[in-house]
Every structure is written in C-alpha cells, then in structure tokens.
Amino acid sequence: MNDMNTAPTSATMLAMEGVAFTHRGHALLKDVSLSLSRHGNTIVMGPNGAGKSLLMRLLHGLLSPTHGRLRWHGQSGRPPRQAMVFQRPVMLRRSAIANVTYALAVQGTRWRDRRPQAWDALERFGLTEIAHRPARVLSGGEQQRLALARAWALRPEILFLDEPTSALDPAAIKAVEDAVIDFHHQGTRIVMNTHDLHQARRLADDIVFLCQGRVIEHNQADSFFTTPRTREAAAFVRGELVW
Amino acid sequence: MTIKRFVGTLAGLGLAMAFATNAAAEEDERFINLASTTSTEQSGLFDAILPQFKEATGIDVRVVAVGTGQAFELARRGDADSLLVHDTAGEKAFIEEGYATERQPVMYNDFVLIGPGEDPADIADADDAADAFARIADAEVPFASRGDDSGTNRAELRLWESAGVDPGGEWYRELGSGMGPTLNTAAGMDAYVMSDRATWVAFDNRQDLEILFDGDEALFNQYGSLLISEERHPHLKHDLAKQWHEWLISADGQQAIADYELDGQQLFFPNAGENGDD
Amino acid sequence: MLSEDNAFTTALQLIIGLDETLVGIVALSMQVSLTAVLIAAMLGLPLGAAVALWRFPGRGLVIIILNAFMGLPPVVAGLVVYLMLSRAGPLGELGLLFTPSAMVIAQILLILPIIAALTRQHTEERWDEYREQLTSFRVSRVRAIPTLLWDARFSLMTVILAGFGRASAEVGAVMIVGGNIDGVTRVMTTAIVLETNKGNLPLALGLGMILLLLVALINAGAFLIGEEARRRLG
Known part of the structure; x- marks a missing residue:
C-alpha cells in the first residue's frame, strides 16, 4: 500500500481532523488531517518554518488547535502515556x-520505586557514571x-522527538538514533522531526511531509524517497531548496 | 542534602523561637504598660525605681517612652495602663476630656538653658528665664527647639510667650525630635537649647555645650501620674495601675525617687501631696 | 569625644564581656527578625510563584503593587500595624501591642512584598524555561510551584537574605509597635536609637557594629552553604 489513508481505521492510534493553528492572525498550520497507526516510526519532514x-x-498536547480536533483511539479516547x-x-x-x-514522581510512581527505575533508565543509556552530577553542567x-x-523511565506508549539531534555531534547522534530504535523495539510509537534526509531513511517507516503549514504528503518511507507524489517532496528528496 | 538540612534547621529554629516568645509573654501576666516621657526613661530614673516597685508588689512596669503628646494619644486610644508625664495643663485637659479620673503630682525637676560656652547671647547674666529667652531672640543666635509637641516643647513655647517673643526666622530651628536627638543636633550646630536637667546630666555627647542659665522658678518641670478612666477603657489593668500610682506618691516611692542620683546629682525632687501645679 | 577607635573598643568590650542585657537584646532581635522572615517566606514564596504562573485580570496591577510596597517606609508599616493592634483598632482585643509578636507582624508587612515580588521575577524566568517540559510531564500549575521554587533556590536564598537584612536593620516600625520596652521589646536597632538619643554615641556605634557583624555572619553562612550546594548541583 503506497497511499497512506488519512481516514482512521481500526489500526489508528491518533487522528487529526481538520486541525488549524492561528497565532496573532497568522495561519501557521492549515487544515491538517492526519492519522497515525498504532505501530511504527513516523518522521515529520519539511523545510524550515513549515510547521513541524x-x-x-x-x-503531544502542549498546544491546543484553534480549529479542528485531535482524537485518540482506544482506551475510550483518553490520551495514552506519552513523552517528548x-x-x-x-x-x-x-x-x-x-x-x-x-x-x-509527577507521573505518580511510588516513592520507593523511583530510584531503582531511574537507575535502570540511566544504566540503559550509559549514564550511571554521571548520575549524581548536576544535570546542567553535562x-x-x-x-x-x-x-x-x-x-524511557516514563515508559511512554508514544514518544515525540522534536529535532533531537540537530545540535549534536555524530557520536551523540548515533546514540540518539540507537535509543529511538530501542524505544521502537519496546513497542513505543515514535513520532520525530528531522531535517536530515539520511537520518529519515535510517529510521522512518512512514513520512509526513509538511510545506507552508500543510501536510502535502503522507507516504510509506520507501515510496516517499523513491517515488514522491508531489513536486515539492521530489525536490526536497533531491536536496533542492524548498520553501 | 545540605540545603534541605539548612532550611529544616532554620524552620525549626524559627518555630522554636515563636513559641519561646509566647511562653515568655505568658509567664509575666502581672505587668502594666506605662506611657511616659523620654526624659524620665533616658535619665535612668526608671532603671533605679522600677526594681523597688517590683519587689514591693511583684508587678512589672513596661515603659513605653515617647513624647508627652504621643503618650497622651497612646492613653487616649487605650494602649497604656498608666501615664506619667510632665504637662500640667495637658494633664488637666485630659481629665476634663474624661480619659483620666485622677491626677497626682509626683515629683519635679527643672529645665536648664544650655548653649555654647562663649555664650554669644550673654544669657548667663540674664535676670530671669524670660529675659534669657529675650536675649537669645535679640541676638538671633541659633536656638534648637524640640518642635514635637512634647511637654518640654510646650514649656518652651510658654517661656517664649512670657518673653514677648514670637519665635521664628532663620535662627529658630524646630527639629521635631526627642530631647536626646535635639541635644545632639544642638551640639553639632552650637545652638542654644532648653532641656530638662535629668536628660542633660545623663547626656554624653556635649561637645562645647554647657548649662548657661538655671534656677528660675519659671523653669520648674512638674511630673504627674494619671489614673486612666475605667469607664472609658474597661480592658486595662486598672488594679495594677492603681498600685503603681499609689506607690509613686507613697513614702517608699517618694524616697526611691529622692535617692536616685546620677554623677552625684539628685535629678528628681519628690513633691507628692504638694500643690505643685506650676 | 567620639572616635571610631572608641566605638570599636566599646563593641569589643560588649562582645567579650557577654553583657547579659546585650545578649538579651541580640537574642530578641534575631528571634523577631528570623520569625518574621520565616513567616514572610512561607507566604511570599508561594504567592510570588503563583503570580508568576497564573495569568489573571489585574495581574499587572498586583505586580505593580508588590513592587511599590518593596519601598514601603518602615515607619508607615509600623503606623499601620499600630492602628490595627491598638485597643481602638480592629485587632485591639488580641492585646498584641508592645509585644514581640507585634514587631514580627510589622516586619512581615515590610518584607513580604520584597520576597513575593522578587520570587515572582525569579520563578517567572524559570517558568519560561521549563513550561514546555513540565507541561509535557503533565505537571499541574499547583505542582509546578514547589518545582520552580526549588529550582530557583539559589536566587531565592539571596531574596530571603535581603528580606532578613531589611527586617533586622529597620527601626521605625518596631519602635512604634514594640515601644522599645526595656527587657521586653528592646532590639538592636531601637537600642541604638536610645543610646544615640542619650548622646552615648560610642555605645550606639558599638551596637551598630555588632548588628552588622551578626547580619554579615548569617549572610556568610548562607553564602557558604549556597556555594557548596551550587558546586555540587550546578
């Protein structure tokens, strides 16, 4: 199936229905309808300022749409455990x-479980050496x-990553990508932004392509990279400047 | 964690102190608040006689030392159990207004005229107090006035009146301060100043100032004790205040006042029972 | 004659002699000001953080009022508390006038605006930085208050010390509501005023030095603890 259906199905986790976001008279996001399936890694791509x-x-629910709505499927419509x-x-x-x-603690974990769980998470990411260092000097x-x-410690069902590697060196990028794969294997749904085409190829199951506040293509990753359906996506994949 | 321990200690300390404050307050139920004047407080008189009163009766007298005007206001609002001031006219008015039921003369001291040693207005040779005041006005030398509606200030204004002077102008400086600050200022600007003798004797920062004129009966400074109206302020400790009032005019109290000396000088002269109105 | 040397030796003699009256005055000063600071902090920290976190009509006015009250003259604070606690006033029944409690109340009135206004500034900076992350954690605003206060703790320590400095240094308010009663409500600052009035300037200055020394010691203690924690926690 090359064409990603925007209509929700039984495998849908999250659907956006006609979502728009306007700030001080500027329409930053226009009429976005999108449905994300229960599994896989979704990579959101697009030029700077596209609204990724x-x-x-x-x-993630940090902002509320000015039009349209967001629907979580399953669990009687309640949002699942998530992190960003x-x-x-x-x-x-x-x-x-x-x-x-x-x-x-703020998630409601019992006091005596917090330290062991936190320690496990630090261990998984090779951070036990610096566990007691001030976080802000790392x-x-x-x-x-x-x-x-x-x-990781929050055990999210869905994890959002907003350009998590854009300010990092290659070794650190590798560590983040490995972590994304680990999350994926744990069954966590991944939604991530990047403007790095190679990274997208390595991680994506499907691509949401945004341009000027609209979703202009939502496609399986291999189709997106080999046979993009829109002119803008084709140009973007070729590495040309798109805006 | 150090910070937590520090905050914890601080909190514990604060609470303990708050409780300690209350405990100390409750321990001493037998006390009265006495509104009196800075001159009596600063002369050290209370330090000498209050322990004797406490020994006799077990009552603590807590002195709030303010100007006579403010002392009347405290009593008027019901914030003082007893009143010991030096403004005979004001005291009588206070009784007429119904705030006090009885006034007793307790003691007197006197006012002295103080000025720079060279005495530019030549008041040392004055015939009487009124003449001394007139000479200061004639010479237009700096004079520091309390200007705070205190008993001393009121007495000073009466003396200007008797000298036929309406004080004002560059040389007449109203400070709006207590006796001590006024003396400090007068010392700083080599001004003439009128003070009660007790405050002057206890005062250390004299610089060039000295007593230039004293002894005139017009400079007589009568102190009176007032019993505050029970009707007007039923919440006050009238029983204890009455004991204080009566002790002051008793033989013991009068003796205690007479015994107080500073630098070998007797500062207050008991005169309970005498007319002592002027 | 007054000389600095004179005041210095007086201060030294007072400290070395551990004069009983002096010890009582110092203890009462610290007791009153520390209690006032503690209560003002317990009220002012959450209040400042709440004003930082919530947007409500009249918020600007609240901030302006808090900032303006930072400059409240102590005498005015004292007068207001006097009129409240006076027998003729609304709280006269409590019989708090001319007690240490009245002095604590007056000092709270003086320093609460300082603590609340500065806490508002510091926590608002933190909130700007943390808002998205805390919202992502689904932290409620009420739950965010202790988080922001804790994460602004080094700045807030300075704020609280500023409040303590103002409380322990002011004289106008405690003079009016405490009455400077010997052994009951006489604190360092009112004792200094009394000695100045008596013309005993070396003793007054000596007491001033002791007050300064105490405030400096408390500041130094807080500074060292803060530096240690900062070094460990960043």
Whole structure:
C-alpha cells in the first residue's frame, strides 16, 4: 500500500481532523488531517518554518488547535502515556538522577520505586557514571541522552522527538538514533522531526511531509524517497531548496 | 542534602523561637504598660525605681517612652495602663476630656538653658528665664527647639510667650525630635537649647555645650501620674495601675525617687501631696 | 569625644564581656527578625510563584503593587500595624501591642512584598524555561510551584537574605509597635536609637557594629552553604 489513508481505521492510534493553528492572525498550520497507526516510526519532514515543531506540540498536547480536533483511539479516547524529547533538552537544576526521579514522581510512581527505575533508565543509556552530577553542567550529548533516559523511565506508549539531534555531534547522534530504535523495539510509537534526509531513511517507516503549514504528503518511507507524489517532496528528496 | 538540612534547621529554629516568645509573654501576666516621657526613661530614673516597685508588689512596669503628646494619644486610644508625664495643663485637659479620673503630682525637676560656652547671647547674666529667652531672640543666635509637641516643647513655647517673643526666622530651628536627638543636633550646630536637667546630666555627647542659665522658678518641670478612666477603657489593668500610682506618691516611692542620683546629682525632687501645679 | 577607635573598643568590650542585657537584646532581635522572615517566606514564596504562573485580570496591577510596597517606609508599616493592634483598632482585643509578636507582624508587612515580588521575577524566568517540559510531564500549575521554587533556590536564598537584612536593620516600625520596652521589646536597632538619643554615641556605634557583624555572619553562612550546594548541583 503506497497511499497512506488519512481516514482512521481500526489500526489508528491518533487522528487529526481538520486541525488549524492561528497565532496573532497568522495561519501557521492549515487544515491538517492526519492519522497515525498504532505501530511504527513516523518522521515529520519539511523545510524550515513549515510547521513541524508546531505539529509535534499539537500532537503531544502542549498546544491546543484553534480549529479542528485531535482524537485518540482506544482506551475510550483518553490520551495514552506519552513523552517528548526537545531539540534543546530542558534540564532541571538538580542531579542527573534527580531529573529522572522527578519525572517519575509527577507521573505518580511510588516513592520507593523511583530510584531503582531511574537507575535502570540511566544504566540503559550509559549514564550511571554521571548520575549524581548536576544535570546542567553535562555536555549537550549527555543532556540529550539524559532526556531520553528520562523519557524511557516514563515508559511512554508514544514518544515525540522534536529535532533531537540537530545540535549534536555524530557520536551523540548515533546514540540518539540507537535509543529511538530501542524505544521502537519496546513497542513505543515514535513520532520525530528531522531535517536530515539520511537520518529519515535510517529510521522512518512512514513520512509526513509538511510545506507552508500543510501536510502535502503522507507516504510509506520507501515510496516517499523513491517515488514522491508531489513536486515539492521530489525536490526536497533531491536536496533542492524548498520553501 | 545540605540545603534541605539548612532550611529544616532554620524552620525549626524559627518555630522554636515563636513559641519561646509566647511562653515568655505568658509567664509575666502581672505587668502594666506605662506611657511616659523620654526624659524620665533616658535619665535612668526608671532603671533605679522600677526594681523597688517590683519587689514591693511583684508587678512589672513596661515603659513605653515617647513624647508627652504621643503618650497622651497612646492613653487616649487605650494602649497604656498608666501615664506619667510632665504637662500640667495637658494633664488637666485630659481629665476634663474624661480619659483620666485622677491626677497626682509626683515629683519635679527643672529645665536648664544650655548653649555654647562663649555664650554669644550673654544669657548667663540674664535676670530671669524670660529675659534669657529675650536675649537669645535679640541676638538671633541659633536656638534648637524640640518642635514635637512634647511637654518640654510646650514649656518652651510658654517661656517664649512670657518673653514677648514670637519665635521664628532663620535662627529658630524646630527639629521635631526627642530631647536626646535635639541635644545632639544642638551640639553639632552650637545652638542654644532648653532641656530638662535629668536628660542633660545623663547626656554624653556635649561637645562645647554647657548649662548657661538655671534656677528660675519659671523653669520648674512638674511630673504627674494619671489614673486612666475605667469607664472609658474597661480592658486595662486598672488594679495594677492603681498600685503603681499609689506607690509613686507613697513614702517608699517618694524616697526611691529622692535617692536616685546620677554623677552625684539628685535629678528628681519628690513633691507628692504638694500643690505643685506650676 | 567620639572616635571610631572608641566605638570599636566599646563593641569589643560588649562582645567579650557577654553583657547579659546585650545578649538579651541580640537574642530578641534575631528571634523577631528570623520569625518574621520565616513567616514572610512561607507566604511570599508561594504567592510570588503563583503570580508568576497564573495569568489573571489585574495581574499587572498586583505586580505593580508588590513592587511599590518593596519601598514601603518602615515607619508607615509600623503606623499601620499600630492602628490595627491598638485597643481602638480592629485587632485591639488580641492585646498584641508592645509585644514581640507585634514587631514580627510589622516586619512581615515590610518584607513580604520584597520576597513575593522578587520570587515572582525569579520563578517567572524559570517558568519560561521549563513550561514546555513540565507541561509535557503533565505537571499541574499547583505542582509546578514547589518545582520552580526549588529550582530557583539559589536566587531565592539571596531574596530571603535581603528580606532578613531589611527586617533586622529597620527601626521605625518596631519602635512604634514594640515601644522599645526595656527587657521586653528592646532590639538592636531601637537600642541604638536610645543610646544615640542619650548622646552615648560610642555605645550606639558599638551596637551598630555588632548588628552588622551578626547580619554579615548569617549572610556568610548562607553564602557558604549556597556555594557548596551550587558546586555540587550546578
């Protein structure tokens, strides 16, 4: 199936129905209808200013759409457990491990379970050495790994990543990509932004292509890269400037 | 964590202190608040006589030392159990207004005229107090006035009146301060100033100032104790205040006042029972 | 004659002699100001954070009022508290006038606006930085208050010290509501005023030095603890 259907089916996890977002008279996102299936890695692509980060925030619920609506399927419509990793990780002014236990605490994890779970997460991301260091003095790569470990500890059913590697060096990028694959194997639904075509090829099951506040193509990854359906996507895949 | 422990300690300390405050307050139920003047407080008189009163009766007298005007206001609002001030006219008016039921003369001291040692207005040779005031006005030398509606200030204004002077102008400086600050300022600008003798004797920062004129009966400074109206302010500790009032005019109290000396000088002269109105 | 040397030796003699009256005055000063700071912080920290977190009509006015009250003259604060606690006033029944509790209340009135206004500033900066992440954690605004206060703790420590400094240094308010009663409500600052009035300037200055020394010690303690924690936690 090359064509991704925008109509929800039984395998749908999340659907956006005619969503628009207007800020101070500027329509930043226009009439987006999108349905995301229960499994897989969705990569959101598009030129700068296309509205990728905004779409991510609407999906995660950090912002509410000015028109249209968001529907979660299953679990009687309640949003599932979710987490988000930002382009610039937000670190609380505490130790690395305290950043993780804090997230567990506000999620309602019992006090005595927090430290073991946080420790497990740090261990998985190779951060136990720096567990007691202040989070804000860690390097950019370490901070992003800590943000992933924090998300990991929350055991999200769906994880949003907003350009998580754009400010990192290659080794740190590799670590983030490995983490995404790990999350995927755990059964976590991934939705991620990137403007790195190679990264998208490595990770994507399907691609949402945004241009000027509209979703102009939602396609299986291999089809998107080999036979894009729109002129803009074709140009983008060839590496030309699109806006 | 260090911070947590620090905050915890601080919180514990604060609470403990708050409780300690209350405990200390409850321990001492037998006390009265006495509104009185800065001159009596600063002369050290209370330090000498209050322990004797406490020994006799077990009552603590807590002195709130303010100007006579403010002392009347405290009593008027029901914030003082007892009143010991030096403004005979004001005291009588206070009784007429119905705020106090009884006034007793307790003691007197006197006012002295103080000025720079060279005495540019030559008041040391004045015939009487009125003449001394007139000489200061004639010479237009700096004079520091309390200007705070205190008993001393009111007495000073009466003396200007008797000298036939309406004080004002560059040389007459109204400070709006207590006796001590006024003396400090007068010392700083080499001004003449009128003070009660007690405050002057206890005052340390004299610089070039000295007593230039004293002894005239017009400079007589009568202190009176007032019993505050029970009808007007039923919540006050009238029983304890009455004990204080009566002790002051008793033989013991009068003796305690007479015994108080500073630098070998007796500062207050008991005169309970005398007319002592002027 | 007054000289600095004179005041310095007086201060030194007072400290070394551990004069009982002096110890009582110092203890009461610290007790009153620390209690006031503690209560003002317990009210002002959450209040400041709440104003930072919520957008409501009249919020700008609240911020302006808080900032303006930072400059409230102590005498005015004292007068207001006096009129409240006076027998003729609305809270006269409590009989708090001329007690240490009245002094605590007056100092709270003085420093609460400082603590609340500065806390608002500091927590608002944190909130701007943390908002998306905390919203992502589904942290409610009420739950965000302790988070922001804790994460602004180093700045807030300075805020609280500023409040303590103002409380322990002011004289106008405690003079009016405390009455400077010997052994009951006499604190460092009112004792300094009394000694100045008596013309005993070396003793007044000596007391001033001791007050300064105490405030400096408390600041140094807080600074060292803060530096240690900052070094460990970043």
